[in-house]
Amino acid sequence: MARRDTGTRPAPDPEGPQALADERAHHERCRAALAAMAAGAREHVVTAADVSASGADAEVLGRALRTKARDLGELPPGPLFFGRLDFAAAPGDEGSGDERSGAGPVAGRDADAAPHAGQSYHIGRTRITEEPTAPPLVVDWRAPVSRAFYQAGPHDPRGVAVRRRFGWAPDSTGAPQDLTGLEDEYLGRSGTGAGPGGTESGTELGPGTASGTGTGTGSGTGTDVGVAGGFLAAEIRRPRTGPMRDIAATIQPEQDDLVRSPLGTSLCVQGAPGTGKTAVGLHRAAYLLYTHPRRISRSGLLVLGPNRTFLRYIAEVLPALGEGGVGQLTVEDLVARHPVTGHDPEATALVKHDARMARVLRRALYARVRPEAVDGAGLTVADGSYRWRVPAGELTAIVADVLAEELPYDTGRERVRARVAARVRELAERRSGPRGDGWLRRTARARPMAAFLDAVWPRTSPEEVLAGLLSGPQERERAADGVLGPAERAALGRARPFTARSARWSAADLVLLDELAGLLELPAGHGHIVVDEAQDLSPMQCRAIGRRAPHGSLTVLGDLAQGTTPWAARSWPEQLAHLGRPDARTVALTTGFRVPAQVTALANRLLARLDVPVPPGRSLREDGSLTVRRVPDVVAATVAAVRAARNGTERLGAPAGPAGPDIPAGPDAPAGALGSVGVIAADADVPRLRAALTAAGLAPADPAGPAAPGAPVTLLPATLAKGLEYDHVIAVEPAAIEEAEPRGAHRLYVVLTRAVTRLEILHTRPLPFG
Numbered sequence: 189m190a191r192r193d194t195g196t197r198p199a200p201d202p203e204g205p206q207a208l209a210d211e212r213a214h215h216e217r218c219r220a221a222l223a224a225m226a227a228g229a230r231e232h233v234v235t236a237a238d239v240s241a242s243g244a245d246a247e248v249l250g251r252a253l254r255t256k257a258r259d260l261g262e263l264p265p266g267p268l269f270f271g272r273l274d275f276a277a278a279p280g281d282e283g284s285g286d287e288r289s290g291a292g293p294v295a296g297r298d299a300d301a302a303p304h305a306g307q308s309y310h311i312g313r314t315r316i317t318e319e320p321t322a323p324p325l326v327v328d329w330r331a332p333v334s335r336a337f338y339q340a341g342p343h344d345p346r347g348v349a350v351r352r353r354f355g356w357a358p359d360s361t362g363a364p365q366d367l368t369g370l371e372d373e374y375l376g377r378s379g380t381g382a383g384p385g386g387t388e389s390g391t392e393l394g395p396g397t398a399s400g401t402g403t404g405t406g407s408g409t410g411t412d413v414g415v416a417g418g419f420l421a422a423e424i425r426r427p428r429t430g431p432m433r434d435i436a437a438t439i440q441p442e443q444d445d446l447v448r449s450p451l452g453t454s455l456c457v458q459g460a461p462g463t464g465k466t467a468v469g470l471h472r473a474a475y476l477l478y479t480h481p482r483r484i485s486r487s488g489l490l491v492l493g494p495n496r497t498f499l500r501y502i503a504e505v506l507p508a509l510g511e512g513g514v515g516q517l518t519v520e521d522l523v524a525r526h527p528v529t530g531h532d533p534e535a536t537a538l539v540k541h542d543a544r545m546a547r548v549l550r551r552a553l554y555a556r557v558r559p560e561a562v563d564g565a566g567l568t569v570a571d572g573s574y575r576w577r578v579p580a581g582e583l584t585a586i587v588a589d590v591l592a593e594e595l596p597y598d599t600g601r602e603r604v605r606a607r608v609a610a611r612v613r614e615l616a617e618r619r620s621g622p623r624g625d626g627w628l629r630r631t632a633r634a635r636p637m638a639a640f641l642d643a644v645w646p647r648t649s650p651e652e653v654l655a656g657l658l659s660g661p662q663e664r665e666r667a668a669d670g671v672l673g674p675a676e677r678a679a680l681g682r683a684r685p686f687t688a689r690s691a692r693w694s695a696a697d698l699v700l701l702d703e704l705a706g707l708l709e710l711p712a713g714h715g716h717i718v719v720d721e722a723q724d725l726s727p728m729q730c731r732a733i734g735r736r737a738p739h740g741s742l743t744v745l746g747d748l749a750q751g752t753t754p755w756a757a758r759s760w761p762e763q764l765a766h767l768g769r770p771d772a773r774t775v776a777l778t779t780g781f782r783v784p785a786q787v788t789a790l791a792n793r794l795l796a797r798l799d800v801p802v803p804p805g806r807s808l809r810e811d812g813s814l815t816v817r818r819v820p821d822v823v824a825a826t827v828a829a830v831r832a833a834r835n836g837t838e839r840l841g842a843p844a845g846p847a848g849p850d851i852p853a854g855p856d857a858p859a860g861a862l863g864s865v866g867v868i869a870a871d872a873d874v875p876r877l878r879a880a881l882t883a884a885g886l887a888p889a890d891p892a893g894p895a896a897p898g899a900p901v902t903l904l905p906a907t908l909a910k911g912l913e914y915d916h917v918i919a920v921e922p923a924a925i926e927e928a929e930p931r932g933a934h935r936l937y938v939v940l941t942r943a944v945t946r947l948e949i950l951h952t953r954p955l956p957f958g
C-alpha cells in the first residue's frame with residue numbers, strides 16, 4: 189500500500205512549477221481538441237443524411253451521431269483529466285486481465301487497449317483526440333490502459349513508473365476549475381514491484397492555494413484504504429452541494445474490481461451505508477456501455493432506484509461520464525400498466541408480495557386451459573368436399589404435450605393451433621396429396637379451430653385473470669389451495685366482485701399483473717440491469733426485474749440493515765434466487781466514504797440491534813462531528829439549528845488545504861463552500877417543521893420538488909432519505925422515526941447514516957439507541 193506522509197514533507201520536486209505549467213498547457217490543448225470534436229460531431233449529424241445510402245441508414249447514423257454530439261456537448265465544463273500514468277520503459281503484463289484485451293482492440297481506440305512502454309497517458313472522463321489516427325490526448329478512464337491507474341500499487345506496479353493525480357481549485361459555484369496541484373507516486377522504481385516500492389512524492393501546489401505543504405496521509409491503494417489522505421481525502425470531504433457526482437478520479441481498487449467485472453457476471457454488493465454501492469453500480473453501467481458497445485446499447489441498460497427523489501439525485505452521474513440516455517426507473521415505473529387507484533391493507537399487500545403468489549397466479553392462469561373441454565367428437569375442419577377430423581384423444585394429447593413444454597401462455601395457445609393444423613394437413617395429404625403453406629394458414633384460422641382453442645386454451649389478459657382471482661372465491665380456492673393458508677386466502681379476496689374493466693388496482697396488484705403478463709408473453713429483455721436498494725424489493729418485485737434480463741446480467745446493490753419495507757430481504761441468497769440469479773457473486777463493502785467515524789460508531793450500535801447478518805461499517809473519515817442534544821422543544825431547536833448552519837456559524841467540510849479534486853472548506857472556507865443541510869424527521873412531523881422553518885424565513889426545499897438536489901436546506905420525511913446524503917444532517921426526534929413503522933429501527937439506521945460531515949440529533953424523548 190502506497191503511503192505518503194507529505195503532511196510533514198513539502199513537495200521537494202524542483203521541476204514542480206514547470207510540470208504544472210506543462211500540464212496546464214496540455215489541458216488547454218485538450219479543451220481545444222474537445223471543442224473541435226464536438227463541432228465535428230455536430231457537422232457529421234448534418235452531413236449524415238446526404239451520404240447515407242438509405243433513409244433507414246441515415247436515421248440510424250444520424251441517431252448515433254446526434255447522441256455523440258449531445259454527449260460531447262453535455263460534458264460538464266470541469267477538468268478534462270484527473271490523472272496520468274507514466275509507464276516504465278519495460279512494462280509488465282498490465283491490462284492483461286481485461287476481457288477486452290482478449291477480444292482485440294476496438295477500432296479507433298487501439299492506442300488505449302494496452303500500454304506502450306515509456307508512454308504517458310492522461311486519464312479523464314472521456315477520450316480526447318486531435319484526430320482519429322493520432323495518439324489520444326486523454327484516454328477514457330474505462331479503457332484497459334487506465335486500469336493501472338486504479339489498481340497499481342508498490343507491490344504490483346503493473347508497469348507504471350509514476351502515477352500522477354491532479355488537484356483542481358473550485359470556481360465560485362464550487363465546481364473544480366483551475367489546475368492547481370499535482371501529486372506523484374513513484375511506483376515502479378525497482379521495475380519489478382519488489383522491495384519497498386511506492387515511495388514518497390510531493391504535492392506540488394500551484395499559486396492560489398492556501399500553503400506550500402502537502403495534504404493528508406496515505407493515498408489508499410490496495411484493499412486496505414485506511415485513513416484517507418491526499419486527493420482522495422480531499423474528494424470525499426468536498427461539501428455536497430447538489431446532485432450526486434461521479435467518482436471516476438478516485439475509484440478505489442476494490443470498487444474498481446466490481447466496476448470492471450465482466451458483462452456476463454451478475455454481482456451482488458452488500459455494503460454498509462456510504463461505501464459507494466450506488467457509485468459502483470453507476471460506474472459499472474458506464475463501464476459496460478463503453479466496453480461492450482455492440483452487445484449492450486443504452487436502451488439495453490436499465491438503472492432501478494427506490495423512488496423519484498433518489499433518481500433525480502443520481503441522474504447526472506452517467507451523463508457526466510459521457511453516457512446520457514440510460515433509462516433510470518423505479519420498480520413501480522417498471523410495472524406501471526395502470527395508474528395506482530386502489531389501496532391494500534398491509535395483510536393483503538404482504539400476501540400479494542409473497543413469492544408463493546407466483547404459483548397461485550400460474551395456477552389461476554392455467555386453470556383456463558381445460559383439456560376436459562375437448563369435444564368428444566373431436567375437431568372437424570371442412571376442406572372443399574372433404575371433412576378432416578382429428579379425434580378427441582389426439583387433441584387432448586396435443587394440449588397435454590404443449591402444457592408440459594411450459595411455454596408462455598400465448599405461445600402455448602399458438603403451439604396447440606399449429607400442432608392441430610399440422611395434424612389436419614397430415615390427414616389431408618395422406619388422402620389427397622400435398623397442401624401448401626397458404627392452405628395450412630387458412631386451416632389454422634378456420635372457425636372450428638378458433639372455437640376449439642377458445643374452449644380449451646382461451647385467449648385471456650392479466651387483468652381478467654387477476655380480477656377473477658381476487659373477486660371469485662372459487663377461483664381463489666382452486667388456485668391457492670395448498671399454497672396459501674385460509675387467512676391468507678381471505679386477505680387476498682375482495683369483498684365486492686369486480687371485473688377487469690371496473691378494477692381499481694393497487695400497487696401490489698400491478699406487480700401481480702406484471703407477473704401474469706410475463707406468464708402470457710415474455711417481456712422485452714435488457715442486457716444489464718443495475719438494481720439499487722435491492723434489499724427493499726419483495727420477492728414478486730424481484731421476479732419482475734429478473735424476467736427482464738433473461739439473457740443479461742444484474743448488478744444488485746443493497747444493505748440488509750437498511751431494509752424498511754415489510755417484505756425486506758433478510759438474506760442475499762434468497763433475494764438473488766427471487767431475482768433469478770442464485771449464482772451471483774456476493775461481495776461486501778465495509779469502508780465508508782460518507783459517514784464520519786463517530787457517526788459510524790453510533791450507527792453500528794444501532795446495527796447490533798437489527799438482527800441482520802451484515803458486517804459493521806468502518807469509516808475512512810476521522811473528521812466530522814456528532815452532536816446529540818436533548819432540547820425542550822424540537823421544533824424550535826430545529827429552526828435554531830438550521831439558522832446556525834445557514835449563517836455559517838458552523839462551517840462544513842475539510843480543513844483548508846491545497847486543492848485536491850476538492851473545494852477547500854473549513855474554518856477558512858469561502859461562503860460558497862457551505863454544504864447542504866438536510867433536516868430529517870418522522871413523516872408525521874414534517875408539516876409542522878416546514879411551517880416553523882418557513883415562518884422563520886428558512887423555507888426548506890421539498891425533496892420531491894425540482895429544486896431539491898441543489899437546495900441549501902431540504903426538509904425530508906424519513907421515508908424519503910434512503911440513498912441521499914447531506915453535509916449536515918439534523919435528525920429530529922429519533923424515537924418518533926423509530927416508532928412510525930414496524931421496521932422503524934432500520935429506518936432510523938438509514939437516517940443516521942446520511943451525514944457527510946456533521947450529524948446533529950435533536951430530541952426531547954429518550955433515544956432509542958443506547
Ligand SMILES: Nc1ncnc2c1ncn2[C@@H]1O[C@H](COP(=O)(O)OP(=O)(O)OP(=O)(O)O)[C@@H](O)[C@H]1O
Pocket residue numbers: 420423424433434435438439440443459460461462463464465466467468747750781782910911912913941
Ligand atoms: N472512491 C470514492 N471516492 C470518492 N468518493 C466516493 C468513493 N466511493 C464513494 N464515494 C462517495 O461516498 C458517498 C457515498 O456513496 P454511495 O451513495 O454510492 O454509497 P452507498 O453505499 O450507495 O450508500 P447508502 O447505502 O447509504 O445509500 C458518495 O458521496 C460517493 O460519491
